[in-house]
Structure formats: C-alpha cells, structure tokens
Amino acid sequence: MSQHPRPSRLAAATLALALSTGAAGAHYGMIIPTTPMLGQKDGRSVGLTLSFSHPFELDGMVLEMPEAFSVTHEGETTDLTGDLVEATVMGQPGYTLDYPIARPGTYVFAMTPQPYWEPADDAFITHYTKTYVSAFGEDEGWDIELGLKTEIVPISKPFGLWAGNVFQGTVLFDGAPSPFAEVEVEFYNEEGTATVPSELMVTQTIKADEEGIFTYATPAAGWWGFAALTTAEEPMMFEGEEKDHELGAVIWVRFEEWG
Numbered sequence: 001m002s003q004h005p006r007p008s009r010l011a012a013a014t015l016a017l018a019l020s021t022g023a024a025g026a027h028y029g030m031i032i033p034t035t036p037m038l039g040q041k042d043g044r045s046v047g048l049t050l051s052f053s054h055p056f057e058l059d060g061m062v063l064e065m066p067e068a069f070s071v072t073h074e075g076e077t078t079d080l081t082g083d084l085v086e087a088t089v090m091g092q093p094g095y096t097l098d099y100p101i102a103r104p105g106t107y108v109f110a111m112t113p114q115p116y117w118e119p120a121d122d123a124f125i126t127h128y129t130k131t132y133v134s135a136f137g138e139d140e141g142w143d144i145e146l147g148l149k150t151e152i153v154p155i156s157k158p159f160g161l162w163a164g165n166v167f168q169g170t171v172l173f174d175g176a177p178s179p180f181a182e183v184e185v186e187f188y189n190e191e192g193t194a195t196v197p198s199e200l201m202v203t204q205t206i207k208a209d210e211e212g213i214f215t216y217a218t219p220a221a222g223w224w225g226f227a228a229l230t231t232a233e234e235p236m237m238f239e240g241e242e243k244d245h246e247l248g249a250v251i252w253v254r255f256e257e258w259g
C-alpha cells in the first residue's frame with residue numbers, strides 16, 4: 001500500500017521499467033537523533049533530523065513544516081515546532097533541531113506531519129513518527145502512551161538493544177490495540193552499504209497478533225523503522241475527489257553492535 005516507485009533516483013532509460021515493476025521501498029516519517037543514549041561525555045544536547053524519506057534507498061521526499069513536533073519528558077509535553085531549522089535531508093527539504101538536555105530521563109520526540117499528497121499511491125499520507133532518547137543513564141518513562149491518533153507503544157525498551165534482539169510493540173489506533181495491523185520494517189541504510197538480494201527485501205512486512213502486538217528480530221545494528229499502517233475512516237479531498245488517507249504509526253529504534 002505504501003510502496004511505490006521513486007523516479008527521482010532513476011535514469012530516464014530505466015524509468016519505464018521501474019514504473020512497470022513498481023519495485024521500491026516504503027516511505028517513512030523519520031526522526032533520527034545523534035544518539036538514543038546520551039551520556040555525560042556526549043555533552044548537553046542531542047541533534048535531531050526530521051525527514052520524509054525512503055530510508056533504505058536514501059531517497060528523500062519533501063517534508064513540509066510539521067503540524068506538530070514535541071518532546072515528552074516526565075509526563076510533560078513541550079511543543080518544539082517553532083524551533084525547527086530548515087535543512088536538506090537526503091536531497092529534499094527536512095528539518096533539524098539541536099535540543100538541549102539538562103536532566104536525566106527518557107525524552108520522547110514525536111512529529112505529526114501535514115498530510116502528504118502522493119500521486120503514485122493516489123492517496124494522502126500522514127505518518128505520526130516517534131523516537132526516544134535516554135539521557136545520563138536514566139531510562140524511566142520509555143513505555144508511556146502519547147495519545148497520538150495512531151501509535152506504536154514499545155514493549156521492548158526502545159533503546160539499549162543489541163543487533164539481533166527482537167523488538168516488540170503494540171499498535172494503537174484511537175487509543176485501542178489494532179488487531180492484525182500490518183507493520184512495515186525497513187533499515188536506515190545510513191552508510192549506503194547494505195544490499196538486498198531482491199527488491200522485495202528493502203521493506204519487510206509483518207502483522208500484529210489479535211492484541212495488536214508485533215515482533216521483529218533485527219539482523220544488524222543501526223536504525224530500524226517500524227510503520228503500522230491504517231487507512232483513515234475519513235477520506236480527504238483532492239481536486240474535488242475523495243482520496244484515501246494512509247495513517248502510519250512510525251517508531252525509530254537503534255540496535256547496537258554486539259561486543
């Protein structure tokens with residue numbers, strides 16, 4: 001549903017073929033911090049990069065100024081939308097922010113983007129996106145629910161994970177578990193060094209169980225994105241026609257190299 005060709009990266013000669021095969025990774029709302037575990041030696045701030053991208057293929061899309069970008073710490077949510085700084089991320093408009101952190105604990109960063117019109121899918125897309133930063137060795141507060149329209153609530157603590165660990169989360173839609181929700185999983189191919197034997201493996205798809213819980217074991221260290229996708233009950237209008245509105249609950253989690 002969320003997969004479509006991305007012509008911008010393809011030479012004209014291969015465009016027709018690419019369009020006909022439709023092979024591609026998925027798009028993701030992305031919030032990538034400089035580190036998910038801020039230590040005393042790392043200083044007193046964390047850098048955040050926001051984008052709307054195809055993370056395996058490092059192919060950016062346009063991220064307009066989000067409707068909301070916030071941080072939640074010790075039960076208190078602070079709006080940071082006005083602090084975002086325009087940046088180019090994977091060749092397209094995105095945002096960065098250097099967020100000062102003075103106190104220990106878990107900081108949950110969340111973005112609600114503006115709906116994105118995607119002609120290739122004939123649909124609008126809104127990815128409610130989250131990531132976590134734990135500061136100064138304190139990890140309380142990682143399992144809270146933010147109350148987003150749709151959200152993945154982690155069952156595994158979403159930092160301090162080894163490559164190869166399973167990651168589990170509950171998919172919520174309107175605050176209730178979403179049985180058998182489809183979850184797309186993709187690696188942020190930051191260094192551009194990962195390869196796949198088939199285009200089918202750029203994005204992997206799993207399903208949640210009857211309680212909305214999904215499980216995935218990562219094969220390698222790095223940032224992994226999990227996107228639970230639902231079509232909104234309410235269509236959106238585009239040029240006088242009703243169009244589907246894909247809602248994504250996205251979470252970004254980093255897995256560390258063992259040893």
Ligand SMILES: [Cu+2]
Pocket residue numbers: 002003004006025026027054
């Ligand atoms: Cu896409």
